[in-house]
Amino acid sequence: MGRQALLMVIGYSLIFLMTGAMMSNSTVDAFNNAMNYYEGNITREIAISAANMGANYIFVNKPLMNSNPWWNGWTTPIKLNGGTFTVTMDSVQDMYGRWGRIRMTAVARYGDSTYTVSVLFRPSQFSKFCLYAGSMSGVYFEPSDSVFGPCHIDGTLNYGNPGGGPMTYGAYFGGKVTTKSGIAALTNPAKLPTFAQGREDGVSIPLSLNTSQLVTEAAGNLFSGGELWLNFKNDSVAWKRSKTGTVTTQAISQIAPNGVIAIDKGTLYIQGQLDARLTVASLRTSGSTGGTVIVKDNVTYKTDPRVDPLCKAMLGVVGYGAINIDTTGAHNNFTVQGSLYSQTSGVQVVNYNTRPRGNLYVLGGWCGTQIYATSNGTTAGLPVNVTYDERFRVDAPPYFPGTNAYEILAWYE
């Protein structure tokens, strides 16, 4: 073979090698691009798994709750799916400077990638429910019923039309619904309620009143036996020990520095307008008497939190026994703003089937072991309209009864 031919072969080979290299570079870059995305996804999956495992640990072991020890997380890298992860914990304040929330940070590493998931928890409280019922014995969600907030039935959710007749539509649930034992129709065919935010069965959240904590927080302002009449006057409260007793007016910050006013083994009467964060409680630490709350007239906030974003007032009403609506004002429509909690009973309207017809507007939530009728359906009583106070999704009145579990407030990744 001549020299020219040899040069030609070498030349062509070089050209094809260069072309091949260029093509190969493109292919390698495309592969790297795909691998980069894949690696990022794997890293994310490891971080999500770590966060889920950490959250599960928190849900099961409940650090700092019920005297449980603090948990530091998993600070030594743990291998998972070809990568590693760590989980660290931190106690954080909310935007008002109050402690109680915890932040879990899961960091995953895979190859050169790092991915971080940060989850914020808070102790869950019953005020987060728009409606909570321990059971629905003999009570049904009828077509005219609607619940526009989170709802939990710690038993079976009954629905139907006890009045008889055909149903064209069912009850409406605008928020998330959880039940312990599922749902049951009164008669068939009954229209299934609308669960706009879904329904989850098999969730048990029993009522849990930590009496000793409220006693502790009420401290020297724990009243014992008899009656306690509270008339809220914005950031003050006028109180007396009997209907005709001497009235004492004190700043709420003075009488309840921890935000709790309580009476043990007695009856609590409330009314007025509030401009503070407060929980009022009627407890029963022992014996078989007391623990009842009686609402005597409107209980409202100074400004409506639905229109006033700066409204700081927040009320929790806690009763060991029933919370009775026994209003005697000259008007027939009443408003109660706050989250109502009854450990052994529920919210009841006194003389619901004989008292003058009106309406009861509740802004907040309603928790009790049972749901009771509030009107006779036609001529007497107080049909109820419970509107959820959206602030209760992330906040609660001071020391309001907790569910003994944490809930997730924010998930950042």
Added chain:
Amino acid sequence: MGFQTIVDLIGSSVIFGWLFLITMTASTGNKEDFQANQGELLCQQNLVELTKLLEYDFRKIGFCKEPDRLPNPTLAILLADSTRIKFLTDLDLDGTGPDGFVDSLYYYLGPLGEIRGGMNNPRVRILYRAVNNLPVAGSNLGVTNFKLTYYDRFNNVIPTPVLPAQLQSIFSIQISLSVENVVASAIVETAPQNTQFQTAFWQQRRLSSRNYQNR
């Protein structure tokens, strides 16, 4: 010059011409292939970058570092249509992390024909991203299709545009994204126009923000 020499010259000219043609054809083909490969690469890179951005943003629907400022995340979606969505979130605006204040984020697909030019892909549209009231940002990354499909908790498709009363019913979102080369890759117009633009497609089924439905 003898007869043999003339035959050699003619023969060598024919062989040279033949080799030259082969070289030129191979060169043109290689350039086209290279261009196409580069176009494909660019297309995929654009797709990955867009995908990462969409996933990053959509996973934060309803998130706020200070949850008290956005107590009900199910109200976070303000507008939902097949090619546009506006929602509330807490963005990292200055690179130091979310600031705890609620921001609005608006994604929408621009109209056809915004990008003009001889070799430009006529199907390409601009995907805009508007944060709060800041100037709208959009870049030509070759988006030809950006389709959003909304599902309720029971996996039923919610018709678009989603009515305000139904916005809270949104449980998950399917995002379909197609990206094409923004300019034609063929040097010579030997291929039909459609095949001159490399295409990449991505679909995220049932993307659901952890914050959106957590309360």
